[in-house]
Amino acid sequence: MSLSHTVGLIAHPNREWESIRNDSESTSMLYLGHVLLLALIPAGAAYYGATQVGWQIGDGQVIRLTQSSGLQLCALFYAAMLAGTYMIGRFIDFFAQTYDVKEEKPRGVILAAYTATPIFLLGVIGAYPNVWLNMLVGLIAVAYSVYLLYEGLPILMKIPADRGFMFASSVLTVGLVMFVGLLAMSVVIWSVGIGPVYTS
Template sequence: MSLSHTVGLFTHPDREWESIRAESESVSRLYLGHILLLALIPTVAGFYGTTQVGWQIGDGQVIKLTSSSALQLCLLAYAAMLAGVFILGKFIDFFAATYQVQDSTPRGVTLAAYTSTPIFLLGIIAVYPNIWVNMMVGLIAIAYAVYLLYEGLPILMKIPEERGFMFASSVLTVGLVMLVALLAISVVIWGIGIGPVYAD
């Protein structure tokens, strides 16, 4: 049932958030029916784009990764996406008491998963690894994800919009910190030898 919400989040997000709240999915069902599948989109697209299409800087030659290197990096990215949704969700549940959420049902992972939907879907652009195109589409995806966060949090948590705004801002801050931490971890991983290997 999880994937059925995907279209609704783009066409009528308010009603879709109400529907998501009514379903109250378990974390395991959410992963099996939504997160594991959608996170494959940028993963597979990234593998194809970096091994078959390649990218070009200026008028230089087209650069591609070896299949083994790309597979390794894509699997790490896939694991990071799965873990990131879960960790962000747990932060949301932790913040719930601070913002006086009365509902005892933990909904943090649900919010994190459905908020990430635009990023997962628009990750298809990775089949064409052009830095400017990817950056533009990435900004659109992030902007809509932020909109879904601010729109959906008060509905999912059943709290007033003004309190929901502060709550969503805290979640956004944690998300940005997690992104910086992920970049730092990537540098460390590259430093120990798990980095890109370019095809001849």
Template sequence: MSLTHTLGLLTHPDREWEAIRNEPESLGKLYFGHVLLLALIPAIAGFYGSTQVGWQIGDGQIIRLTSTSALQLSVLFYAAMLAGIYIIGRFIDFFAATYEVKDSTPRGITLAAYTATPVFMLGITAVYPNIWINMIVGLIAVAYAVYLLYEGLPILMKIPEDRGFMFATAVLTVGLVMFVGLLAISVVIWSVGIGPVYVS
């Protein structure tokens, strides 16, 4: 099962990337055994935190979302995570030839899915939506995900580290562009009425 690699990626990523490379799995197995489950963590935590705990800016009152609004946003967030993994994975596969990856097995979605593991897991902090805690933990999760990307790409694609570095940088750039695009899409979605509705 794909979840068996989760702890290994956090404790000994080099060996785990090798194990992932040597155990190719189908897209369905990867999604059902890893992505669909782990992506639920930040979605459910965010729903709970925004409806039950709430957040506070300065000394102001505690702000919470209605359950309906939080559910809509959680579902959209969950769908965005699933789509993001797939899109970045397809990008990796598309540009593999550019970086002289000789293995014809598509491994982009596998790389994207396992690279996102720390972000999924540390998404649990959304149960307590404190801006500073979430920001610090989020930065740690993203930093470790970037480390996994740079560490895992050359291993998974079996290319030299210098080429892997360039390839990983291109993937990271696409990820940042997608993030900005997601922010723009969020604004559009909010403008058509699927935005946060606060408990009065």
């Protein structure tokens, strides 16, 4: 059921959010049928791009990771996407009381998972590691995810649009803080020896 919403979120998000709202899908089923599968796209693409294609800055040498290093880093990337989606979802549920959401069923993880759909899908660009192209596609993916957040939150939580805008802005702020936190954690992980190993 989860993957059936993927195309709808791209083609007609408002109607699809209503459909998602009417589903009786559990968080575990959402993860099994949507998040675990779609998060494999950017992780798998990044592994292929980093180990088989390689990065090149200007006319410099092509840089590739060893397969073991690429697998290790992409596995951590995959785990971070799964954990990050869940944590943002729990933050949404925590904020729901502040914004006077009357829903008894927690919907934060559902909102976070479906909002991340464009990022998961367009993560396929990682298979072709070109800095400028990756940045452009990444910006498009993030922009559409932000759009889905602002459109979907009032529908899913059944609150007025003006309150939904403030709620979505709070969620976006948490997401940015988490992103900075992940960058800091990456530095710590690299410092203890789990960093990139390049082919000779």
